[in-house]
Amino acid sequence: MTRFHHKAHAEKQSREMFVEATLEATGSVDNGFNLKDSEALYLGYFSSDMFEHQGHTSAMMADALGINPIPATRVEAACASSGAAVNMGIMAIASGLYDVVLVGGVEKMRTLGTGEVTDTLAMAADVSYEAAVGFTFPGLYAAIAAAHFHRYGSTWEQLADIAIKNHDNGKLNPKAQYQQSILEIANK
Template identity: 60%
Template sequence: MPKSKPLSRGVAIVGAGMSKFGAFAEKNSRDLFVEAFKEMTKSVDKGLDPSVIESLYVGNFSSDQFEHQAHTAPLLADAVGLTPIPATRVEGACASGGLAIRQGVMAIASGLYDVVLVGGAEKMTALTTAGVTDALATAADVPFEIPAGFTFPGFYAAMASAYMHRYGMKPEHLMNVAIKNHDNASLNPYAQFGVTIQKWMEGRVAAAIKKGKPAPTWSTIWDFLHDESGNPTVAWPLRLFDCSPVTDGAAAVLLVAEERMHEFTDHPIHVIGSGQASGSALHDRPELTAIPAAKTAATKAYEMAGVTAKDIRIAEVHDCFTIAEVIASEDLGFFAPGEGFKAAEDGVTARNGAKPINTSGGLKAKGHPVGASGVAQAVEVFKQMRGQAGERQVAGDVNLALTHNVGATGSTCAVHVYERRN
């Protein structure tokens, strides 16, 4: 496969914002996108005249199913006053947001545009759990995988089981990932689950006492996570706290050509690497403990950026399930195969560790509005690299960052590398 070339024209992020993630019965994807757009606009240091935006790319997996509304992009453009600019919906299952960023980067690098808005939006909670499960299942290889009874928790449970068999990981190791990401999300005001698992457990106990019911006898967080009444099995070995939630949310980033970035800010974040790859559906892979498309996309992004995995300071990775974070940390080259779960156990991937992963709380706790997740990852690295992440700010020089966004079980993957130069 040919090596990636550097971008022919530099691209930078000069603004980034997101809506609160959660379940909002009264809001649709347009409402959420307006919130994200306003947050992005506020983040542009020198102000933003929306009339300079030349194009919009929107990550959206399935508004057709979740909201019974297709043709989403022009509606979102109209909602924020951007018509008649081109507005394009980008779909790549849960990687839709990451692919939208890539489209925006390429549009500027090619010289077609100077200023591009990239967004992501998904309204999922209007459907029942069964309805959401059915909608998400359409991202699989439907004729082959769905009749066999698979859902996405089942797919990732199979990957977790294979990983446990090959490398000796225990279910408890996955719990370390969940605990870490909830700890990070507790410091993120935009997160769906802004509480630690410890606080969640204490809330369950308090609620039982308030209702006059016997209080659960959990004495530690580990008791809670091992108890079916607190953390029920979804698809063994994955339990409830191993799974990302159903989420409503939106995110937006403003991309500009480097020669114009100082019109907007003196502290831009440069996009220096972009990689995308495709792969087989899970049923057609020779092994289940890695995602080949992620490895390829990462290699392409590193080549374009002229960096290695060792150089990356922080990363936002696609942890739709806890096992997905473990596998991603290996696919991206941060750890050797079979070492990712040990890194989580040893605190290497914690906020104060050597390789912080998912400081936002990740999809697991920040939330996973599927079309918006990849863009929200870029929002987090923008804040971290500019020292604007508040209580969850990583200490030291956050000069290189990475985002990793996966569609389905890895048949699509987008990886981006970011640099701060001042």
């Protein structure tokens, strides 16, 4: 895994980050893992076309790892892209199609300005319903939170507890994007 921080990767392409993370992961397997044993690659990457102006990224990742020719599939499912790629890898093994698959995910969103990133992420919304009425993802999540509060009686304090927990966990992870507690950020 590479560090989740834009300054750590300003000059790197997603391909370089994926190779770095893959080599670190394969090196950490107790009994070793040879990338050449990979029979397929499933890559979670929402929008390489927009963020890096690069399509066909899964095959390029396989090539950069030196594991071509194998089937290489980019999985695009918005924020769930990497999770969906893991699911596809599990199904490929469970079905007997493959014995060994490589699954990973990458996203480099700092190549565009804020407006362009917002527009790109908005492409994952339903154009007919959500985008047509001006919903952005922050607005959509706010509406979902409000509905949850109404339906289940949850509170802003409970929602804030999730952010506090996530930041506290981030402090323990040297590769986390945010490595400060909420209090540390608030006291700056």
